[in-house]
Amino acid sequence: GENVEQHPSTLSVQEGDSAVIKCTYSDSASNYFPWYKQELGKRPQLIIDIRSNVGEKKDQRIAVTLNKTAKHFSLHITETQPEDSAVYFCAASIVAAGNKLTFGGGTRVLVKP
C-alpha cells in the first residue's frame, strides 16, 4: 500500500520567515495530495491540495509543489505569522480507488514572534 513520509517532524521559524515541509510517497498511482493543518486541540482542516495534473498551486501565503517523477510534494508557507503555528499533515490518495487518504507523520511548526 501507499507509504507517505514527512520531514521535518518539527520546524521552528522566526516570524516573517518561510517554512517548507516535504513529503515523499511510494505509490506512483497516487494522484491527489492534500495538506491539513491541525491547531492544538482542534480537528485537522484542509488548507490546500494539489492534483497530479498540476505542478504548483498557490493560495495567498501558502503554496504546494508536486514532482511526480521524484514522487515528492512540498508545502511552502511564506511570511509566517504566529497563527501559522500548528501541526501540518500531508496525505496522498488514488482518486479512482475511492477517497482513502494515507497521511504523513506530521510536522509541528512553531513560529516565534
Next chain:
Amino acid sequence: EAQVTQNPRYLITVTGKKLTVTCSQNMNHEYMSWYRQDPGLGLRQIYYSMNVEVTDKGDVPEGYKVSRKEKRNFPLILESPSPNQTSLYFCASSFQGTVSTDTQYFGPGTRLTVL
C-alpha cells in the same frame, strides 16, 4: 450548518468494557472514515465506508468494528477495548468521487483512554 459530529468527546473506560463512538454527518456524504491519531504516527485509517452497507478495513482495523446502516451515521465499536487503543479518534466524511476526490471533513475528535 454542515458538520461532522462525534460523541462522546472524551471517554475513560476500563479494559474489556464494550464501547461505541458515534459519528454523524449532515452533508449527505457517501464516504465516511475513522482514523486514530497517535504522536509521531500521523492519522492512520481504521475503517472506511464508501456508502450504506459498504465498509472496508483501513490500515489498522484490528480490535475495531463499524457499521453503516444509514448514510449519515458511521459508529465505531470497540468490543473489548485494550490499553493500546488509547488514542485520539477522528471521524471524517466526503463526497465519493470516482473521477475526482473531494475534501474530507473531520469531526471534532474523541479522546479515548483505556485503563
